[in-house]
Amino acid sequence: MSRVTATITGPGEDVARVPELLDGLARAHQLDADAVADMQVALDEILSNILTNGFADSRPHRIDVALSVDGDSLTAEVEDDCAAFDPLAVPPPDIGPALKDRRVGGLGVHFVRKLMSKVSYTRVGARNRLLLTRSLTGKGGTDGDA
């Protein structure tokens, strides 16, 4: 098993480093490009959600990210010390309306659900813990037709 970690204390440089970290891991293990792209999207959604919502109270916070490759799965553990928030409880977006009425709210979590093979959320003490897993052998998608 191979594992790399990063700590994020705010938007900007810290966050921009995460995709580089995942690319490095992908290169070292010659990971499937589709699986890596799916994980990149999922991580961007989750981290930007935490930075937008969790960090909104203007208190100092930190996010710990650990990326690992184990056998045939790529996993991201994302832990933060923000207010309790379960992204899996976000309702799916309405993707029906025409252009002028379309909103992008909820789309990020929708992508996470569709692209990952497994997603789990737990509140551990004062921390949110999200586990994202993408199979390296099959397609993603936790809820059916992805």
Place this chain on the structure above:
Amino acid sequence: MEMHEEQLSGVTALTVKGRLDSTTAPLFGQKLESIVATPQSRLVVDFGHLEYMSSAGFRVLLVAAKRAEEVGSRLVLCGLSAKVRQLFDLGGFLDLFTIARSRDDAIAAAK
């Protein structure tokens, strides 16, 4: 993310390379806005070298498409890889944007 802009007989072709995520989307959004906000402008966005796009990228693309519609500009997309097309599909965006099969088709459609 890198952007490369070309002028081709009245059509602006913008090639986007790398990642469109929450870090890079604002810059992409500013670029789109600066082009489509001019009434009757013609813009082709070539995603042929795009690795992936997160919802932050879709958000700015949606804003630009609405803007284009308001001012009579035209926005045509091309170069969607299988991965990028899957993301458009998951978000329900395939029918919302004009998507051409090739860059040449996109330029013809934008004119």
